[in-house]
Amino acid sequence: MASPREYKNRIIPNWCPGCGDYGIQNAISAICAKKGWAFEDIALISGIGCSSRIGGYQYCYGAHTTHGRSLPFAQGIKCANKDMHMIVCSGDGDSYAIGLGHMIHAMKRNMDITYLVFDNQVYGLTKGQTSPASSKGFVTKTTPDGNPETPLNVLGMAIASGCTFVAQTFAIDGKQMMDIIEKAVDHRGFSYVNIFTPCVSFNKFNTVDWYQSHLKKVEDLHPNYNPADMGAAFHLLAETDSLVTGVIYEEKGVAAFDQITPAGDRRLVDHVEKPSPELFEDLVSEFR
Amino acid sequence: METKRDFIWKMGGQQGQGVESCGEILGRVLAQEGYSLFSQRLFASRIKGGHTTIALRISAAHRVATIGESVDCLVALDQETIDKHGEEVREGGVIIADQAFHPKWEAHTGRIFLALPITEIAKAHGSIQMKNIAALGMSAGILGFPKEPFFQFIADRFGKKGEAVVENNKHVFIEGYDTAVEAVQGSDSIGRLAAPEKSEQLYLLGNEAAALGAIAAGSRFMASYPITPASEIMEYMIKVMHKIKGTVVQTEDELSSCMMAMGAGYAGVRAFTATSGPGLSLMAESISMAAMAEIPVVIIDVMRAGPSTGMATKVEQSDIRYAIGAGHGDAEKIVLAAASIEDCFYITQEAFNLAEEYQTPVILLSDLEFGMCKQSVPAFDAERVPIRRGKLVREGLPELPKAEYFHRFADSEDGISVRTIPGVANGMFLSTGLEHNAFGKPAEGQADRVTGMEKRHRKFRTVSKAIQPFFVNEEDTDADLLIVGVTSTGGAIDEAVDMLKDTGKKINHLHLRLLSPFPEEELRPYVEGAKKVLIVEENLTAQLRELFASHFDCHEKLLSLLQYDGTPFVASTIAKKAKEVL
Ligand SMILES: Cc1ncc(C[n+]2csc(CCOP(=O)(O)OP(=O)(O)O)c2C)c(N)n1
Ligand code: SF4
Ligand SMILES: [Mg+2]
Numbered sequence: 001m002a003s004p005r006e007y008k009n010r011i012i013p014n015w016c017p018g019c020g021d022y023g024i025q026n027a028i029s030a031i032c033a034k035k036g037w038a039f040e041d042i043a044l045i046s047g048i049g050c051s052s053r054i055g056g057y058q059y060c061y062g063a064h065t066t067h068g069r070s071l072p073f074a075q076g077i078k079c080a081n082k083d084m085h086m087i088v089c090s091g092d093g094d095s096y097a098i099g100l101g102h103m104i105h106a107m108k109r110n111m112d113i114t115y116l117v118f119d120n121q122v123y124g125l126t127k128g129q130t131s132p133a134s135s136k137g138f139v140t141k142t143t144p145d146g147n148p149e150t151p152l153n154v155l156g157m158a159i160a161s162g163c164t165f166v167a168q169t170f171a172i173d174g175k176q177m178m179d180i181i182e183k184a185v186d187h188r189g190f191s192y193v194n195i196f197t198p199c200v201s202f203n204k205f206n207t208v209d210w211y212q213s214h215l216k217k218v219e220d221l222h223p224n225y226n227p228a229d230m231g232a233a234f235h236l237l238a239e240t241d242s243l244v245t246g247v248i249y250e251e252k253g254v255a256a257f258d259q260i261t262p263a264g265d266r267r268l269v270d271h272v273e274k275p276s277p278e279l280f281e282d283l284v285s286e287f288r
Numbered sequence: 289m290e291t292k293r294d295f296i297w298k299m300g301g302q303q304g305q306g307v308e309s310c311g312e313i314l315g316r317v318l319a320q321e322g323y324s325l326f327s328q329r330l331f332a333s334r335i336k337g338g339h340t341t342i343a344l345r346i347s348a349a350h351r352v353a354t355i356g357e358s359v360d361c362l363v364a365l366d367q368e369t370i371d372k373h374g375e376e377v378r379e380g381g382v383i384i385a386d387q388a389f390h391p392k393w394e395a396h397t398g399r400i401f402l403a404l405p406i407t408e409i410a411k412a413h414g415s416i417q418m419k420n421i422a423a424l425g426m427s428a429g430i431l432g433f434p435k436e437p438f439f440q441f442i443a444d445r446f447g448k449k450g451e452a453v454v455e456n457n458k459h460v461f462i463e464g465y466d467t468a469v470e471a472v473q474g475s476d477s478i479g480r481l482a483a484p485e486k487s488e489q490l491y492l493l494g495n496e497a498a499a500l501g502a503i504a505a506g507s508r509f510m511a512s513y514p515i516t517p518a519s520e521i522m523e524y525m526i527k528v529m530h531k532i533k534g535t536v537v538q539t540e541d542e543l544s545s546c547m548m549a550m551g552a553g554y555a556g557v558r559a560f561t562a563t564s565g566p567g568l569s570l571m572a573e574s575i576s577m578a579a580m581a582e583i584p585v586v587i588i589d590v591m592r593a594g595p596s597t598g599m600a601t602k603v604e605q606s607d608i609r610y611a612i613g614a615g616h617g618d619a620e621k622i623v624l625a626a627a628s629i630e631d632c633f634y635i636t637q638e639a640f641n642l643a644e645e646y647q648t649p650v651i652l653l654s655d656l657e658f659g660m661c662k663q664s665v666p667a668f669d670a671e672r673v674p675i676r677r678g679k680l681v682r683e684g685l686p687e688l689p690k691a692e693y694f695h696r697f698a699d700s701e702d703g704i705s706v707r708t709i710p711g712v713a714n715g716m717f718l719s720t721g722l723e724h725n726a727f728g729k730p731a732e733g734q735a736d737r738v739t740g741m742e743k744r745h746r747k748f749r750t751v752s753k754a755i756q757p758f759f760v761n762e763e764d765t766d767a768d769l770l771i772v773g774v775t776s777t778g779g780a781i782d783e784a785v786d787m788l789k790d791t792g793k794k795i796n797h798l799h800l801r802l803l804s805p806f807p808e809e810e811l812r813p814y815v816e817g818a819k820k821v822l823i824v825e826e827n828l829t830a831q832l833r834e835l836f837a838s839h840f841d842c843h844e845k846l847l848s849l850l851q852y853d854g855t856p857f858v859a860s861t862i863a864k865k866a867k868e869v870l
Pocket of ligand 1: 048052090092093126
C-alpha cells in the first residue's frame with residue numbers, strides 16, 4: 001500500500017508559502033492512499049489557475065487542460081474508460097466564470113466524477129482580480145472601489161442543476177476536508193465540493209481568521225440535518241449566507257451516466273475495433 | 289423515342305406536404321433498381337410551412353455527382369414552386385401541378401404544363417395525406433419507370449400500418465401513374481432511360497457516409513453540438529448507438545464537444561466531433577491544446593456559407609484558411625478534405641488513423657452539398673482502410689523507477705513518441721498545454737522549448753506519404769489545363785471536363801484530400817506540367833488559390849474561379865471559364 005506522500009510527485013509546487021492549496025493536495029493524497037488506488041488508475045484533471053496546477057503535482061495520470069474546460073475533458077476520459085478514478089480540480093474563476101456552463105451541465109449529466117473547487121474568492125494566478133465568488137465590497141485590481149456585485153450562490157446553483165452530491169469545506173480544517181472528500185469519492189454519480197482556501201497573496205480579506213470566524217459546521221447548526229432534504233438544503237444556505245461547511249445535499253440512487261449510455265458495462269477503450277461484417281451489413285442495409 | 293443520358297426530377301411544395309418523402313421514395317426505389325442518383329433538398333431556414341424542394345438526378349449510364357442544370361419534370365404542390373422553378377424546366381420538359389391550388393402558369397412555349405388532380409386522387413382513393421404518393425405515381429408514369437418496384441416499396445413502408453393502408457397507397461399510386469401517362473399521351477419529349485445493370489450500391493447522405501466511416505474506423509465515442517449542416521452525423525450516431533454500444537454526448541456547446549472528444553482521445557478511444565464554421569470557431573482554443581499536448585482527435589467541419597451565421601443552409605468552401613490556421617500559436621495539425629460522398633466514408637477512417645499515428649488533431653473538411661445531399665455510391669468496403677494506431681502501447685512497459693514518469697514526449701527521429709493512455713501501468717505521464725519536457729512537466733527553458741517545438745513540427749513531414757493527398761483523373765502530369773477543386777465541386781468539374789472533350793485540349797482534374805501539411809512535393813509535377821491551373825472554389829477570397837500561391841511561384845498561371853452566392857457550381861459555369869482561359 002502506497003503512503004499519501006507517494007501520491008504526490010517530485011515536482012515542487014509553485015504555490016506561495018501559506019497557500020491553502022497545499023492542504024487540499026495533502027487531503028487528496030491521503031484519500032487516494034486510504035482507497036489504495038493504483039497510481040495508473042487515477043486521472044487528476046484540472047483547468048488553469050494556481051489551484052489547477054495540481055494537475056501536474058500528483059503521481060497519477062494528470063492533465064492540466066485549458067481555462068474552464070477541465071470538466072468536458074474529464075467527462076471524455078470517463079466515457080472512454082469508466083474504470084478510471086476521476087478527480088477534477090479547479091478554481092473559483094475556472095469553475096464559476098469561464099467554466100460555469102460546463103459545470104452546470106456536468107452536474108446534470110451525473111457522471112461518476114469528483115469535482116473539487118479550490119475557492120479562494122479571487123483570481124490568484126493572474127495576480128488578484130475579482131472572481132464570481134468574491135465578497136461584495138472586496139477590493140481587487142479590477143474592483144478598486146470594492147466589488148459592487150454579489151457573489152454567485154454556487155452551492156444553491158449546484159443543487160438546482162441536479163448535482164447529486166454538494167458539499168463545502170475549508171482547506172485549513174484537514175480532518176473535515178478529508179472526511180468530505182472521501183464521502184464525495186464514495187458517492188455514485190457527480191460529487192462536488194467547494195473548498196474555501198486562503199490566498200495569502202491576493203486575498204487579504206478572506207483570511208484564515210476570517211474563515212474561522214465566519215464558517216459554521218452544519219452539524220453544529222442542525223444536529224439532525226438530513227442532506228437528502230432539498231428544501232432543508234436551500235434553507236440552510238439562505239440562513240447561513242452559504243458560509244456553512246459539511247455535506248449540504250446528497251441524492252442517492254440517481255442513475256449515473258454510465259448506467260444510461262448504450263456502452264453499458266463496456267470499457268470503450270477496449271473496443272477500438274472494426275465492426276463485425278454482420279454488424280456493418282446491418283448498418284448499411286437501410287441505405288440499400 | 290429518344291434515349292436520354294439522365295433525368296432531372298424536381299418537386300416543390302410547403303414543408304409538411306410530403307415533398308421530402310416523395311423524393312426519398314423515388315430515390316430509394318430507383319437506387320435499388322440500380323440507377324445512379326444524386327439528390328438535393330433545398331429548404332428555407334424556417335422550420336414550418338416554408339417552401340421546400342427536392343431534386344433528383346437519375347442516370348442509367350454514368351455516376352452522377354451533381355444535381356445538374358435543367359429539369360425534365362417538375363412537380364408543383366404550390367404556386368411558389370411554379371414561380372420559382374418553372375424556368376428551370378428545359379424545353380420539352382413537363383410541369384405537373386396540383387389542380388387543387390388553381391395553378392397559374394404564364395404560358396412559356398416549349399414546356400408541357402399539366403394541371404392534374406393530385407389532391408383529388410389522394411382523397412378519392414385514400415386520404416389527403418397521400419398527395420405525395422399520387423405525385424409519386426405521376427412522376428414515375430411521366431418518367432416511364434415500371435410500377436412494380438414501387439408497389440414493393442409501398443408494401444414495405446406501410447406494411448406496419450396494415451393491409452388497408454398499403455392497398456390505399458397502391459391505389460393512389462396507380463391512379464396518379466395512369467392519369468399522368470394519359471395526360472402526356474402522344475408526346476415523347478420526355479424520353480426514356482434504359483434500365484441499368486443492377487449493382488451493389490448505397491444511397492445515402494455524405495453525413496451518413498462520414499458517420500459510417502467513423503464506425504468502420506472503430507470510433508465508439510462522439511461529442512457534438514447540433515448545427516446545420518452537420519447535425520445528421522450526430523443524429524445518425526445516436527440512432528445506431530444501441531447497435532454499436534458506444535456513447536454519444538450532446539454537449540452544452542462546441543467548447544465542450546471538442547474538449548470532451550479530446551479527453552476521450554487522450555484516454556485511448558477514437559473520438560470525434562462534427563460541426564460547421566461557427567462551432568469550429570469555438571473549438572480553436574482546444575485545438576491548440578491538442579496540438580501542444582499531442583492528443584488525437586478528429587473534428588469534422590461540414591462547411592456552410594459564412595462569415596458568422598452566414599447562410600446556414602447554403603454551401604461554401606470558406607473554412608479552408610481558418611481550418612489550417614485554427615488554434616493560437618504554432619498549432620500545427622492535419623487538415624483533410626473529403627473528395628466525394630463516397631470518400632466521406634474512407635477519408636474519415638484515414639482521419640482517425642492519422643490522428644493516432646501522428647498524435648494530433650485532424651480537421652476533416654466536408655461541405656453542405658456532401659452533408660445534406662444523397663448520392664448512390666458503390667457499396668462500402670469496411671475493411672479497405674485498416675485500423676492503424678501508430679505508436680500506442682497498452683502493456684508490457686518496463687517497470688518505472690519509484691516516483692518516475694514514462695517519457696511520453698521523448699524526442700525521436702520522426703518526431704513521434706511512444707504514447708500510453710490512462711490505466712496503463714508504468715505508462716504514467718503528465719499532459720499539459722504548457723510547454724513541457726519529455727514526461728510532461730512544465731518547462732520553460734530554451735532547450736526544452738526548442739526541442740519540443742521542433743519535435744512536434746517534425747512529425748508532420750511524412751503525412752503526405754501516409755494518405756493519398758489528392759485524386760487526379762489522368763496520371764499524365766502534362767496538361768493544357770489543370771482544374772483543381774476541393775470537397776463538393778468535384779462532380780461539376782468532372783462534368784465540365786466532359787463537356788470540354790471536343791476542344792481537343794488536354795484537361796485534367798485534380799481534387800485535393802490533404803490541405804495541411806500541404807502536399808507540395810506531390811503536387812509539383814502537376815502544377816508545373818500544366819500550362820494553366822484553374823482553381824475552382826466556393827468563396828470570395830480565393831482561399832485555395834492562396835494556398836497554392838504560397839507554395840508555387842508560378843502565380844500568373846494560377847487562375848481562379850470563384851462563386852459565393854450560396855449555390856453550388858454547375859458544370860457549365862466551369863466549362864465556360866475553362867474555355868475562356870484555354
Ligand atoms: C482563455 C483564457 N483566458 C484567460 C486566462 C488567464 N487566466 C489564467 S488563470 C485565470 C484565473 C484563475 O482564477 P481561479 O480559477 O480562481 O484560480 P486561482 O488562480 O485563484 O487558483 C485567468 C483569468 C487563460 N489562461 N485562458
Ligand atoms: S497567489 Fe494565492 S492562490 Fe496562488 S499560490 Fe499564491 S497564495 Fe496560492
Ligand atoms: Mg481563485
